[in-house]
Amino acid sequence: MLSKETILNKIQILITNHFSTPEDAFSFFDKDGDRKLSKDEIVKLLKEADINGFIRGRISSKLIEDYDKNGDQLINWEEFKSAYDEISDESK
Structure with missing residues (x-):
């Protein structure tokens, strides 16, 4: 299975290469x-x-488990932004 770092890196590449902002990516999906x-x-x-x-x-399922802070089994904008910020920080 892919490592968490590899998965997050692929997500970051998708967002930075195909969307102007993380908000655009969130809205698209x-x-x-x-x-x-x-x-x-x-x-x-x-x-x-x-x-x-x-x-x-x-x-x-693992991403929801890791980033769903309010327990509704969904990722809201704030949770998505938090995850994106973590991804961005790790790539520096």
């Missing part, structure tokens, strides 16, 4: 516009980040 990313929406983000289909479901 928030298909229903509820300002929260569901597991299915995170799976689509992982697909775009070139994460292997076999492990996308497991990785999306």
Whole structure:
């Protein structure tokens, strides 16, 4: 399985190469516009980040577990921004 660092690096590359801002990326993957990313929406983000289909479901569950601070099983903008900031800090 890919390391957390590898997965986060692929997500960072996707966001920085294809979107002007992290907010643009969040809005793009928030298909229903509820300002929260569901597991299915995170799976689509992982697909775009070139994460292997076999492990996308497991990785999306782990990302929710790691970054969902309010326990609603969704990633809201603040949680997404926190995760993105962590990714950005690790790449420096």
